[in-house]
Amino acid sequence: MKEITKYISAYYLDEEDLLSGIKKMQENNVKVLDAFTPFPVHGLDKVLGIRRSWLPRVGFIGGTIGALTGFFFQMWVFTEGYQMNIGGKPLLAIPSFIPVTFESAVLFAAFSMVFAFLFRSRLGLGAENKIYDVKSTDNHFVVVAGYEENKSDDVKEKMEAAGATIIEVKE
Amino acid sequence: MENKFVFDSKIKMILYGMIAVGLIALLVGLFSEGVVESRFWANLLLNNFYFLALALGGTFFVAVHEMGESGWQTSIQRVPEAMGRFIPFAGVLMLITFLFGIHHLYHWTDTAHHDEILAGKAPYLNTTFFYIRFAIYFAGWSILSYYLRKASIDMDSDADIKYYKKQRILSSVFVVFFAITSSTSAWDWLMSIDAHWFSTLYGWYIFSGLLVSTIAMIILILIFLRNQGYMSHVNKEHLHDLGKYLFAFSILWMYLWFSQYLLIWYSNIPEETVYFVERVNNHSTIFYVNLVMNFVLPFLVLMTRNSKRMIGVTGVVALIVFAGHWVDYFLAIMPGVVGENTKVGFFEIGLTIGYIGLFLFIVFLGLSKASLIPKNHPFYKESLDYHTNY
Numbered sequence: 001m002k003e004i005t006k007y008i009s010a011y012y013l014d015e016e017d018l019l020s021g022i023k024k025m026q027e028n029n030v031k032v033l034d035a036f037t038p039f040p041v042h043g044l045d046k047v048l049g050i051r052r053s054w055l056p057r058v059g060f061i062g063g064t065i066g067a068l069t070g071f072f073f074q075m076w077v078f079t080e081g082y083q084m085n086i087g088g089k090p091l092l093a094i095p096s097f098i099p100v101t102f103e104s105a106v107l108f109a110a111f112s113m114v115f116a117f118l119f120r121s122r123l124g125l126g127a128e129n130k131i132y133d134v135k136s137t138d139n140h141f142v143v144v145a146g147y148e149e150n151k152s153d154d155v156k157e158k159m160e161a162a163g164a165t166i167i168e169v170k171e
Numbered sequence: 172m173e174n175k176f177v178f179d180s181k182i183k184m185i186l187y188g189m190i191a192v193g194l195i196a197l198l199v200g201l202f203s204e205g206v207v208e209s210r211f212w213a214n215l216l217l218n219n220f221y222f223l224a225l226a227l228g229g230t231f232f233v234a235v236h237e238m239g240e241s242g243w244q245t246s247i248q249r250v251p252e253a254m255g256r257f258i259p260f261a262g263v264l265m266l267i268t269f270l271f272g273i274h275h276l277y278h279w280t281d282t283a284h285h286d287e288i289l290a291g292k293a294p295y296l297n298t299t300f301f302y303i304r305f306a307i308y309f310a311g312w313s314i315l316s317y318y319l320r321k322a323s324i325d326m327d328s329d330a331d332i333k334y335y336k337k338q339r340i341l342s343s344v345f346v347v348f349f350a351i352t353s354s355t356s357a358w359d360w361l362m363s364i365d366a367h368w369f370s371t372l373y374g375w376y377i378f379s380g381l382l383v384s385t386i387a388m389i390i391l392i393l394i395f396l397r398n399q400g401y402m403s404h405v406n407k408e409h410l411h412d413l414g415k416y417l418f419a420f421s422i423l424w425m426y427l428w429f430s431q432y433l434l435i436w437y438s439n440i441p442e443e444t445v446y447f448v449e450r451v452n453n454h455s456t457i458f459y460v461n462l463v464m465n466f467v468l469p470f471l472v473l474m475t476r477n478s479k480r481m482i483g484v485t486g487v488v489a490l491i492v493f494a495g496h497w498v499d500y501f502l503a504i505m506p507g508v509v510g511e512n513t514k515v516g517f518f519e520i521g522l523t524i525g526y527i528g529l530f531l532f533i534v535f536l537g538l539s540k541a542s543l544i545p546k547n548h549p550f551y552k553e554s555l556d557y558h559t560n561y
Binding site for chain 2: 042052
């Protein structure tokens with residue numbers, strides 16, 4: 001995601017106004033870039049055209065790798081690495097491997113998803129993310145829209161017409 | 172939009188046909204040499220228990236969601252409510268089964284031969300107390316599910332919050348009552364078949380099977396109603412949530428199945444392993460088919476969001492799970508009662524078809540008597556607007 005340097009930011013105080021406002025802006029050809037809300041707003045993803053996250057797929061792949069790793073590691077340990085007779089069970093005692101296989105699947109899935117999320121969202125230690133407006137860190141519903149050269153006033157008017165309160169116009 | 176299900180003669184004829192198949196199978200079972208008495212009674216118990224479980228699951232579904240103040244399910248609530256109507260009918264059929272077949276089903280009823288283990292269990296496992304418990308279960312279940320449904324239907328003609336409050340109280344009582352009786356009834360009717368064997372997890376295991384098969388049945392009935400042009404307000408969002416339930420409860424069932432199996436396998440005590448030794452050695456095909464139908468298929472197929480939102484895919488999986496849990500109960504009952512005479516023939520399949528016909532007949536009769544839409548329920552509007560992201 002490229003950092004946006006030219007934008008107009010505006011805020012709403014209610015999520016219903018935000019949703020209908022964004023729809024109205026889009027009808028008037030305002031390029032709505034992003035929205036920042038204090039809590040998840042139902043239907044906002046759809047309005048902003050954000051595709052579904054592919055994080056579950058990462059989780060699936062991580063979980064599969066984890067399950068296979070857990071299973072084959074135990075298999076190797078008990079049949080090759082350190083053979084031990086436990087309770088007269090065969091060396092390859094598959095039912096007793098299942099809890100560990102399951103847990104390692106969960107562990108790998110969880111970690112792969114956490115790190116994929118941090119990587120994709122550019123979060124993590126020392127990360128600095130742009131805050132378009134300090135209001136977005138509190139109770140305001142902030143909308144950020146882009147504009148073309150010399151058309152900032154036009155876009156600003158359209159945003160105000162959609163019920164938003166303009167915060168600033170950044171060149 | 173039709174608000175009321177019309178139980179027309181075409182559907183009725185099909186269901187009468189299914190019940191007739193069941194009756195023919197019953198006659199075949201009574202008079203055929205091939206069907207030994209234990210096989211006859213075991214199949215009656217199997218179908219009785221399975222369809223009772225679906226009926227109980229319907230009432231349980233309503234009760235839990237009323238208690239949890241869940242809004243999404245209100246628009247489909249009439250289906251599980253109608254399923255609960257089958258409880259008293261299952262009770263009558265079960266009473267007949269036990270009155271005539273109890274000695275074929277449960278060897279602990281034979282007190283003539285002294286058996287030390289059974290003598291120790293006699294305070295609980297004796298015929299008198301068995302029938303007392305039977306009466307308590309069915310009295311409690313039937314009355315609570317009847318009044319729970321009645322409160323919901325009364326709300327249609329009289330929009331008063333008192334019916335909703337009544338529903339909440341009845342739901343709470345039912346859930347507490349069912350928490351105890353679901354376990355003890357599973358011990359009474361299924362676990363006591365192998366009276367020497369015991370498992371502390373058995374009640375939970377049967378209960379998780381009850382949950383998942385109920386969800387499968389609700390999905391199938393909803394899809395049928397939608398195909399008939401009813402309940403157009405039920406959309407992908409509601410189906411998605413039911414699909415999530417089907418997926419999650421399949422995993423819960425497998426979790427409990429495996430928890431029971433692993434401990435018994437690991438400790439390797441003869442009095443505990445006898446249950447699985449019999450099933451793995453002599454019924455190995457059914458043993459593994461059971462796991463594939465009830466866990467592997469639903470787990471892999473319903474994993475993605477899209478498959479849960481496709482009516483066809485969820486419907487097929489629901490059908491597989493519905494059949495799968497019949498197989499699960501089959502494996503729980505047959506080896507202990509019938510032993511080496513266990514077979515799947517016309518008798519088994521015909522009787523099950525008959526039970527499906529009877530069950531659906533009573534459910535549809537219930538649906539046709541009341542509106543399909545609980546229009547005065549406080550959460551009805553929320554249910555219509557419901558949509559789910561993940």
